[in-house]
Amino acid sequence: MKYLPLIWAALRRKPARTLLTCFSIITAFFLFGTLQGINVGIAKIMALTSASHLMVMSRVNAGAPMPIAHAVQIRSVPGVTAVAPFNAVIGTYQQPSNPMIVIGTDMDAMLKVSADLIVPADQAAAMRRTRNGIIVGVTTAKQYGWKLGDRVPLHGIATKTDGTTDWAFDIVGFYTLQQPDWATRIFANYDFINEAITTGKNQATFFYVGINDPAKSAAISQMIDDRFANSPDQTSTSNEKDYLETTLRQIGDINYLVNGVVGAVLFTLLFLTSNTIAQSVRERTAELAVLKTLGFTDAGVQWLVLAEALILGMGSAALGVALASRVLPWVTSGPTLSSQGIGSMHVPGLVYAAAAVVALLLALISGVPPALRARRLNIVAALSGR
Amino acid sequence: MAAVVSIQNVVKSYTRGRQRVEVLHSLNLEVQSGEFLGLMGPSGSGKTTLLNLIGGLDKPDEGQITVAGERLDKLSGSQMAAWRARHVGFVFQFYNLLPVLSAERNVEVPLLLTKLSRAQRKSNVAAALALVGLSDRASHKPTELSGGQQQRVAIARALIADPTLLVCDEPTGDLDRESAEEILQLLTILNQKQGKTIVMVTHDPRAAAYATRLLHMDKGTLARDESRTAA
Numbered sequence: 001m002k003y004l005p006l007i008w009a010a011l012r013r014k015p016a017r018t019l020l021t022c023f024s025i026i027t028a029f030f031l032f033g034t035l036q037g038i039n040v041g042i043a044k045i046m047a048l049t050s051a052s053h054l055m056v057m058s059r060v061n062a063g064a065p066m067p068i069a070h071a072v073q074i075r076s077v078p079g080v081t082a083v084a085p086f087n088a089v090i091g092t093y094q095q096p097s098n099p100m101i102v103i104g105t106d107m108d109a110m111l112k113v114s115a116d117l118i119v120p121a122d123q124a125a126a127m128r129r130t131r132n133g134i135i136v137g138v139t140t141a142k143q144y145g146w147k148l149g150d151r152v153p154l155h156g157i158a159t160k161t162d163g164t165t166d167w168a169f170d171i172v173g174f175y176t177l178q179q180p181d182w183a184t185r186i187f188a189n190y191d192f193i194n195e196a197i198t199t200g201k202n203q204a205t206f207f208y209v210g211i212n213d214p215a216k217s218a219a220i221s222q223m224i225d226d227r228f229a230n231s232p233d234q235t236s237t238s239n240e241k242d243y244l245e246t247t248l249r250q251i252g253d254i255n256y257l258v259n260g261v262v263g264a265v266l267f268t269l270l271f272l273t274s275n276t277i278a279q280s281v282r283e284r285t286a287e288l289a290v291l292k293t294l295g296f297t298d299a300g301v302q303w304l305v306l307a308e309a310l311i312l313g314m315g316s317a318a319l320g321v322a323l324a325s326r327v328l329p330w331v332t333s334g335p336t337l338s339s340q341g342i343g344s345m346h347v348p349g350l351v352y353a354a355a356a357v358v359a360l361l362l363a364l365i366s367g368v369p370p371a372l373r374a375r376r377l378n379i380v381a382a383l384s385g386r
Numbered sequence: 387m388a389a390v391v392s393i394q395n396v397v398k399s400y401t402r403g404r405q406r407v408e409v410l411h412s413l414n415l416e417v418q419s420g421e422f423l424g425l426m427g428p429s430g431s432g433k434t435t436l437l438n439l440i441g442g443l444d445k446p447d448e449g450q451i452t453v454a455g456e457r458l459d460k461l462s463g464s465q466m467a468a469w470r471a472r473h474v475g476f477v478f479q480f481y482n483l484l485p486v487l488s489a490e491r492n493v494e495v496p497l498l499l500t501k502l503s504r505a506q507r508k509s510n511v512a513a514a515l516a517l518v519g520l521s522d523r524a525s526h527k528p529t530e531l532s533g534g535q536q537q538r539v540a541i542a543r544a545l546i547a548d549p550t551l552l553v554c555d556e557p558t559g560d561l562d563r564e565s566a567e568e569i570l571q572l573l574t575i576l577n578q579k580q581g582k583t584i585v586m587v588t589h590d591p592r593a594a595a596y597a598t599r600l601l602h603m604d605k606g607t608l609a610r611d612e613s614r615t616a617a
Contacts, residue, residue, distance in 0.1 A: 002498050009486040290482045293443060294496045294543075295471025297464045379443045383478070384434075 006291075007307050010280065021276045022316040025362075028265045029320025029355055030327070033347045035259060036354065037328045041345030044179075051217050051239045053113055054080075054209035056224055059234040065203035066233045068194075073227050079211050079220045082112035085204035089167060089193055091156035093144075100154060102169065102186045104193030105208075107135060113210035116178050123148075123173025131192045133172035137183030141174050148173070152186075160196045167196070214239070266358065274366035277309050281370040288374050289382030302375035309367025310360075317359030321352060389452075390551055390583045391417035391440055396449035398435055409435045411606045412449070417585060417599075422577040424597030425587045431603040433587045434555060440585055441553040442470045454550040471499045475544025479556035481536040483528040483543075490515065490524040493542045500547070514542040518572060534565025541572060545582075552576065554586040558593050570596045 011018050056074060058064035071083045084105045093100040107127045111117060119127075119135055127133045136146060146152065154167040169188060177183045194201060211220050221237035228235045238246070281288070288301050296304075325347040332345040393415040399408040409432045417423050417440075425433045438444040439451055442458050445466075451458045454473040461469060483492045490511050497507045515521050518538040528536050537557060544552055554573065558566035574596055576582045588594050602610040 002504070005487070005491055006484075006495070006498070009484060009491075012486050286482065287484055290478075290484070291495070292467065293441075293470065293476050293482075295467050295499050295547075297467040299464070300467075380438050383443075383482075 003304060003307070007304060007311060010284065010304070010308050011312060013280065013284070017276060017280075018312065021273060021312060022319075024269055024272055025313060025316035025359075026320040026323065028262065028269050029317040029359065030323045031262045031265065031320075032355055032358065033321040033324025033351055034328050035262060036351040037324060037345055037347040038332075039259075040348045040351060041332070045244060046241065049241045049244050051241045052211055052214040053240040054211060054217060054221055054224070054237050055240055055243045056207040056209055056235050056237045057205075059225075059236040062236075063205050065200050065205055066207075066235065068190075068202045068204050070228065070233065070235065071204070071207060074207055074209055074224055077220060077223050077227065079213060079216055080209055080224075081212050082109045082210040084109040084113050084208040085190055086206050086208060087190060087193060087197075087200060087204050089154065089156055089188070089197070090158075091154040091165070091167065093152065093154055096155075100186070102134065102154060102167070102188050102193070104188050104190040106190055107187055109210075110187060110208065113208050117175050118177070119173050119175045126172035127187075127189070130170055130172050131189060132169050133189065134169040135173040135175055135187045136171055137185050138174050138176045139183045140186060141171075146171055159198055161198055162196070209237075217242075266362065270362055270366055273309070273313060273362060274369065277305070277312070277367055278370045278373075280308070281305055281374055285377065285382045288377055289379045292377065292379050293383070298375045298377075301377070302371045305371040305374045306364075306367045309371070310363045313363030313366065314356070314359045317355055317362070321347065321355045325352075388419050389416040390419045390421075390454060391415065391585070392450075392452040393436075393439070394450045396439065396446040396451060398432075398439065398444070398446050400435075409606050410439075410446075413607065415601070415608065417583065419583055420577070420581050422574070422584045422596065422598045423586065424594040424600040425585065425603060426589070426591075426594050426600060427603035427609070432606040433603050436603070437553055437555055437585060437587050440551070441474050441476060442466050471496060471547060473550040475541075475547070475549040475552045477537070477540050477544050477552065477554040477557045479559040481528070481533075481540045481560075483536055483539055485528050488525050488527055489520060489531065489539045489542075492528070492539055493546050496543060496547045510546060511542075514546045515539075517545065518542045532565065533561050534568055537561060537565070537569050538572065541569070541576075545576070550583065552582050552584045554584060556587055556589065558588070558590060566590070566593065 056066075056070070058066050068085055071085050074080060075083045087104045089102045089104065091100055091102075092098050107124065111119060111124060123135065127135055134152065140146075148171055150171045152169045152171060154169065156165040156167055159165055160167075169186075175183055175187075209224070211217060217239040221239065224237045225235050288305075291301055291304070292298070328345050328347055393413055396410055396413045397408065398410040399406050401407075413432075413436065415436075425436065427433050435444070439446055439458070440453060442453065442461075446459055449459070456469055456473070458466065458469070484495070487495075493511045493514055494507050497510060502510070512521065512524070515524050518541050520535060520538050520542065523531060523535060523539075528539070531539065552573070557573070558569050561569060570593055573584055573586070577584050577598070586593070586597060594600055598613070600612040601608055602612075
């Protein structure tokens, strides 16, 4: 610790150069932390999704509306245990910058499809009794400080049958999940929403389907799609795991590219940091020689230079990953992911450890050559400018 | 008086390009404890080489050098570094202070190698800066000090570990007349009042006049040895 002022002084010698190098390392490790966090998040989502749920969507376009009458036909397919239609109201809560999605569904069917979705029996009963009732994920409830019985006003983006865009929902229950962070959806009664909306009436953007045997998910999916093969509203059915895999693979491919870019950035950074430390040592040749003159050993001077590289590299990397750990949950906490039942993503501990190892390697590779140069520095030659 | 420096048959040469140039030829010298030795001579006469050998910055090719009771020609690199920290204080022509450190931090640097606590180091630094008359400039960086003040900081740094020997290479070479006089008077006080043995290389006859003994070097040998009364 007593040598810290010396190391700090060396880093402050050219503050602009040190800061620019820091920013480069921070940016690289911010990217590293964010992307690795997303990768781990995706893997976690995949591990927790089930093949026993089917998603029935329009073959034309995911999210395109289908007639609600499809629900009855889907329910009649052998192996199907429950069908929950989804039709969402999109709006803002309290302020325009606060988007929110409320999903209209058949809550009893939803609870049959998703066995992991836990709602106390009295609250599920209250949902049946209360037309404008909503059941809220515990994470969202905690985020807004909502309590049972609270009224949630929503300013919708589409006009209702009464000519207004305002909705008022009463909280009748809360649900939790095995992964509580992901309990972010807001469920309302399908009928209540369906009666009030002017567009998309009697329609659903997708059906969430429970089946009795996950091993038969492919066959049941095919049977469902076959039911609507000659209909103007053809369907595309897959199990939830396959659906997410297909969707996330696209992100995965992007990640592959971005990981390549991050790798290239880190590789370039190696040269940048090496150059910064090497240049700093070259400029301080006389100063390092003075330290040796005053009694610092060759090894001592070498460690001082290496410590500079370690502090610069690892300190900046820590800032970059810390920034990623703040930004990633914030970026992924929007309504798009939460309405999918996926909570915000976090930078996991493994990524911190990986970042520490990468930063250590970066610092060592860039710091060792100038440190050795400092170690070999001849006092007499350095002081005489040779 | 005991000899602080004892040099016997020392030969030192350097390689310049493809040529090997012998700078010191079988040199013999003794410096007694408490002496203020001035080394004079034309450029290339071997003054700085001799100073570097005495200060343990370099090793002879042949011969023996004993300084403060230690055979320097026998020490390893790390032993030599530890020996320098204990026994020698260096004062350079261009001060060689660390530019981003304050005066007190510069003076503290040699103490970082000791086991003194932070409080003890701080107290010793304050005493050294008071000795050179720079207590009020402790927090100033070298660029905020005049040449004379920077050299005083360098002297405080050289004294901080209470060395046996002060080695000064042209300590007034970069200073105006008035500052040079102040530095030389300070060195004289250190020599006379604190009994510090000083070896000083200089080109300036007025600086040399402060030495109690003057050695003239020429072509790698001692040409003349004058004992004298300091100015």
